[in-house]
Amino acid sequence: MSSSPRRRADALRSRTAVLDAAVQLLGEDPDAGMAAIAGAAGVTRQTVYAHFSSRDALLSAVAERMTEKVAEEMDAAGAYEGPAGEALLRLLDAAWRVSEAYPALIRLGGRPAAPEEDRVRHEPIADHIGRVLQRGRDGGEFDPGPALSWQVAAVIALSHATGEEVRAGRVSAADATAALHSGLLRLLAP
Amino acid sequence: MSSSPRRRADALRSRTAVLDAAVQLLGEDPDAGMAAIAGAAGVTRQTVYAHFSSRDALLSAVAERMTEKVAEEMDAAGAYEGPAGEALLRLLDAAWRVSEAYPALIRLGGRPAAPEEDRVRHEPIADHIGRVLQRGRDGGEFDPGPALSWQVAAVIALSHATGEEVRAGRVSAADATAALHSGLLRLLAP
């Protein structure tokens, strides 16, 4: 798919430098400006605009990179081995490991230009979870009563909420994950 | 409590006009600017600043008013009558009725200046839920194993997620509430 006839290696280098800097800075402060990102990337603000036409475009690219990374990590977590319950917990642990490095990035999905675009972007992650859930439903491990999409949303919401509780220091990480694990299994049980 | 020595009735009128307009406009578009809010309130931008020192201050006031309203509605929902499970569902229904009128306001809590301030602001709501949960734990209706604060967070997260699913049109309101109700009871069961 080398669609571009002549594309300089320099351009790609700048692009990834900007993306790396954006992931880093926005991970610390989601309100970081273009100037700050450009500076951290060792590049001028206008060069950033040469690769990302707007701030929203850059945010989208960052979000996309993160979901890619989470999806990769999930692939490596073995979603299709062993009981569905344990596989699900492995998936969530993998996602947690990736996203805890950039705490502020979780809140980026909040106000996308198009709400539909946001859903499409997060689809790969929801897809992984959905597949494991479906496997559990087929195998009699999970309740096939509620809509699958609701179960997916519930699992994600519960995971986020648990992560927030830990981050806020209201409960210990051990207690929270224990509660999340047993809670999830009870929530999904037939 | 007429603490202010001389406080004009005019001032209060303007203040509430601005707050009403802010609730309305921000409920439609959380990125509405100060000029738009002032215009909708029939007031100048500087008058808004006379009552709320910054945009964040206005946002805090809006959030506070919403939580007050939700708390009032929860009080009227009878949290201390009947089984704790049913009381909890009544509370959530009340909260849903209030907040569905201003869809975008839910996402306002996202980036507060001080994360701690945000928690304090939402405390009244979490408190109501926490009390019902505690009652259920004491009465053997709910599992006293997990931390109470985790259960509160889980209930709120599950409610929000369900609301989002309905808003996105992915599941019908009836299916979603049914799933939420049975899911919550299973999640909290001993």
Next chain:
DNA sequence: CTCATCTCTTACACCTTGTCAAAGTTTTCG
């Protein structure tokens, strides 16, 4: 080496937040 491609510099237009001071206007109190 040469040219197309990319980057840098400089400059500008626009919007939003927040501040300031002075001139109205309305309410309250004597």
Next chain:
DNA sequence: CGAAAACTTTGACAAGGTGTAAGAGATGAG
């Protein structure tokens, strides 16, 4: 009623962010 205090308005301004534009300079591909 009348005057003083409180509130609002008008108009202008600075600071900071996003986005655009044109031309000179640097860099890589062939």
